[in-house]
Amino acid sequence: MAEKGKSHCLVLCYPTQGHINPLLQFCKRLHHKGLHVTLVTTKFMHKNLHVTTAAAASAAIAVDTISDGYDDGGRQLAESTDAYFDRFWRVGPETLTQLIQKLSETGRPVDCIVYDSFLPWALDVAKELGLVGAAFLTQSCAVDGVYYHVHRGLLRVPVSESEISLPGCPPFEPSDLPSFVHDTVSYPAFIKMLVHQFSNVEKADWVLCNTYYELEEEVAKWMMTILPLRTIGPTIPSMYLDKRLEGDTQYGFSLFKPHSEACLKWLDSRRKGSVTYVSFGSIAAVEAEQIEELARGLKRSNCNFLWVVRTSEEHKLPKGFVDDTRSSDKGLVVSWCPQLEVLANDAVGCFVTHCGWNSTLEALSLGVPMVAIPQWSDQSTNAKYVVDVWKVGLKPPKDEKGIVSGEDVEICVKEIIEGERGKEMKMNAIKWSALAKKAVSEGGSSDQNIDEFIANLGSP
The missing domain is CATH 3.40.50.2000 (Glycogen Phosphorylase B;)
Incomplete structure (x- = not known):
């Protein structure tokens, strides 16, 4: 009863x-x-x-x-x-x-x-x-x-x-x-x-x-x-x-099994603020050409990166990219990860995101600046706010086919990880994080x- x-x-x-x-x-x-x-x-x-x-x-x-x-x-x-x-x-x-x-x-x-x-x-x-x-x-x-x-x-x-x-x-x-x-x-x-x-x-x-x-x-x-x-x-x-809510560290239900231990162990071996985390969520199907450009830009940036590429998208990665990444020890590619724990890790200094609303709120709540590469649905509007209203990120330009080039991925990632504007965005992100905590x-x-x-x- x-x-x-x-x-x-x-x-x-x-x-x-x-x-x-x-x-x-x-x-x-x-x-x-x-x-x-x-x-x-x-x-x-x-x-x-x-x-x-x-x-x-x-x-x-x-x-x-x-x-x-x-x-x-x-x-x-x-x-x-x-x-x-x-x-x-x-x-x-x-x-x-x-x-x-x-x-x-x-x-x-x-x-x-x-x-x-x-x-x-x-x-x-x-x-x-x-x-x-x-x-x-x-x-x-x-x-x-x-x-x-x-x-x-x-x-x-x-x-x-x-x-x-x-x-x-x-x-x-x-x-x-x-x-x-x-x-x-x-x-x-x-x-x-x-x-x-x-x-x-x-x-x-x-x-x-x-x-x-x-x-x-x-x-x-x-x-x-x-x-x-x-x-x-x-x-x-x-x-x-x-x-x-004691013990409330994860949502609790997931359609995907995360590689939690491997991700967190790898992040813990990186210096503070040095890692670019890349994820486009649970639904968006990213064009193969865009994935190739992302791979090229991440490699060119010479920054550490953790990249979530769902199993259904893995075939779009450039041939040999995962093996090259593993051997260089610059990056880690996984099919899914515990995103909140990743964003909360001190090693993460930048989030390359599709700007889904959940991901955007999580990054704002945890004080992580973003590179906005929206794909569909509400994501372009969220990206507009990320860049122009909350001032916590950069949005690289797209070509006539809607693709962001590897060069622009590189520029944005390096600016947030290493540049002066990145420092300002980090401070803004920390401000919004404090306000999120206060709100609840x-x-x-x-x-x-x-x-x-x-x-x-x-x-x-």
């Missing part, structure tokens, strides 16, 4: 690694503050998650599943992205309702659904069942603001203006906008989904965003005038921030917002 007096939050994730991570961390915060929490993902995603050795902090969080209609293969089994979304949007609400009914029958009635905003139908389920409904925005306030404007017809796509002005944001060029807005032809299914996340948001009791107020103050302030928005991030393991500490802006959310989990 559910403990009397404790609210029960069901937290629904969109089924990718980058969405499970922040929502799982939010679950840990809610549980630490006394709530019952059930994390929900799809059956296929749940079958493929590895539980890491440091998952003790999430052990008390129940995990359950719904169906996306493709239980044996997920999105890869669907005929198209459109077909996946159509089926998930039909099957998801039905199985979510069934799960909530099951939980009620077993003595664990749900009071609130916190849902990934990519799945707006979950709010309809919440309202039909008389539950509190809270949208959870896994991307930045700035990116969400762009999609909101597209949804309302205030920003027309494809974008024709050479400069775009949006409330609370710096002036954007079209290429600074999310790729789904800038290039609607290549991503019709995704732009439909991302804009549709705001289709019923006015019915939400809460809108929670994975950022911290001080980081995006102007755009967050504007969004609070139109939505019941609260910033509750950064949602990264507590031991890297306020240390209130007791009484900080994000902590207060989570307390307010919990205090108001009565009847919707």
Whole structure:
């Protein structure tokens, strides 16, 4: 039976690694503050998650599943992205309702659904069942603001203006906008989904965003005038921030097995600030030519580097590169690594990143300057902020094919590791890191917002 007096939050994730991570961390915060929490993902995603050795902090969080209609293969089994979304949007609400009914029958009635905003139908389920409904925005306030404007017809796509002005944001060029807005032809299914996340948001009791107020103050302030928005991030393991959740050093669930011991041992043998860490996340498929240029630039820089190249991407590396790297002892190439532990290591002085929002928040929280090489989705907008707003990184130019040259990779890496501008970026990164820690500490802006959310989990 559910403990009397404790609210029960069901937290629904969109089924990718980058969405499970922040929502799982939010679950840990809610549980630490006394709530019952059930994390929900799809059956296929749940079958493929590895539980890491440091998952003790999430052990008390129940995990359950719904169906996306493709239980044996997920999105890869669907005929198209459109077909996946159509089926998930039909099957998801039905199985979510069934799960909530099951939980009620077993003595664990749900009071609130916190849902990934990519799945707006979950709010309809919440309202039909008389539950509190809270949208959870896994991307930045700035990116969400762009999609909101597209949804309302205030920003027309494809974008024709050479400069775009949006409330609370710096002036954007079209290429600074999310790729789904800038290039609607290549991503019709995704732009439909991302804009549709705001289709019923006015019915939400809460809108929670994975950022911290001080980081995006102007755009967050504007969004609070139109939505019941609260910033509750950064949602990264507590031991890297306020240390209130003892043992919380990893997210807890992963689709990939990291080479933790090899990575950390290698880093510990390098001098402080000398290593460039390179990773493009769990989804982005980087062009073979770009990987070749990255390899050339890293080699030319003569800096130590740790490079994550997923198994599915390894064939794109130049022939003999891994062996040459190993023999020179200048670098280490692995298929996956414990990114937080790597970024927190004193040896790391630079992060070459695709600027996914999780990676960007982790680097900011741990005080690591970045070389921004965005690939798609929200990454160009995040890169714009990294370089021009937060001033914690460099963005090398791309050629007409969208490729960053090895020479420019070399220039940016050396500038951050060895140059004067790199020192300034490091100082700025340390400032944002301090503010991130303050935001989630007791009484900080994000902590207060989570307390307010919990205090108001009565009847919707």
